[in-house]
Amino acid sequence: MLKTSVLFICMGNICRSPTAHGVFQQMVNQRGLSEQIKVDSAGTHAYHIGEAPDRRSQETAVANGYDLSEQRARQVTVYDIDEYDYVIGMDQSNKYNLSKLVTDDQQNKLHLMMSFAPDQQETEVPDPYYGEDGFENVFYMIEVACEGLLKQIVSRN
Numbered sequence: 001m002l003k004t005s006v007l008f009i010c011m012g013n014i015c016r017s018p019t020a021h022g023v024f025q026q027m028v029n030q031r032g033l034s035e036q037i038k039v040d041s042a043g044t045h046a047y048h049i050g051e052a053p054d055r056r057s058q059e060t061a062v063a064n065g066y067d068l069s070e071q072r073a074r075q076v077t078v079y080d081i082d083e084y085d086y087v088i089g090m091d092q093s094n095k096y097n098l099s100k101l102v103t104d105d106q107q108n109k110l111h112l113m114m115s116f117a118p119d120q121q122e123t124e125v126p127d128p129y130y131g132e133d134g135f136e137n138v139f140y141m142i143e144v145a146c147e148g149l150l151k152q153i154v155s156r157n
Contacts, residue, residue, distance in 0.1 A: 002157050005038040006149070007084040008113070009094050013043030013073035015129050016090040018053040019139060020113065022061055022068040024146045037153065040084070042076035044097040049073055056128070060135040064143070081106055086149070088113050091124040114141065116148035 008020035021041035028037045052058070053068045061068045081087060081102050088111045089095035098110055113125050125141050128134035 004153050005084045006086040008041040008088050010090040011045050012048045014048045014054045015057045016125050017041035018068050018071045019057050020142045022066045023143050026066055027150050042074050046075045056135045060139045113145045117145040
């Protein structure tokens with residue numbers, strides 16, 4: 001299998017993208033693909049650089065068998081666009097912000113998370129940050145999309 005790299009993006013890198021990072025990394029590890037698939041996450045904004053994922057995201061992840069505690073927020077860079085094969089935004093706003101960083105030749109690297117879950121009705125992963133509820137729903141959406149992404153990567157290699 002060819003080496004593939006995946007970068008998950010949300011606004012602050014404390015809710016959605018670290019959840020996707022943690023879920024996808026565990027799926028990759030469980031399938032013995034950690035040498036072939038590199039996983040990371042970042043935010044389009046610098047609001048939370050150096051912070052751990054949101055407490056509610058961590059609690060939801062732990063309740064579902066995943067650990068996000070080692071992750072720390074960072075901001076996406078132009079270097080990341082060069083480095084990663086898949087740059088996956090959680091919503092259209094994230095994808096739009098990312099589109100300002102890419103060249104015309106790199107547009108094909110940009111994806112929406114839910115594009116990997118075509119059987120789902122939602123096209124974007126909503127930001128759960130400003131409410132107490134929604135974290136479980138976001139987790140479910142991300143888990144389904146991560147399964148689809150991994151299936152696509154494996155089938156293309």
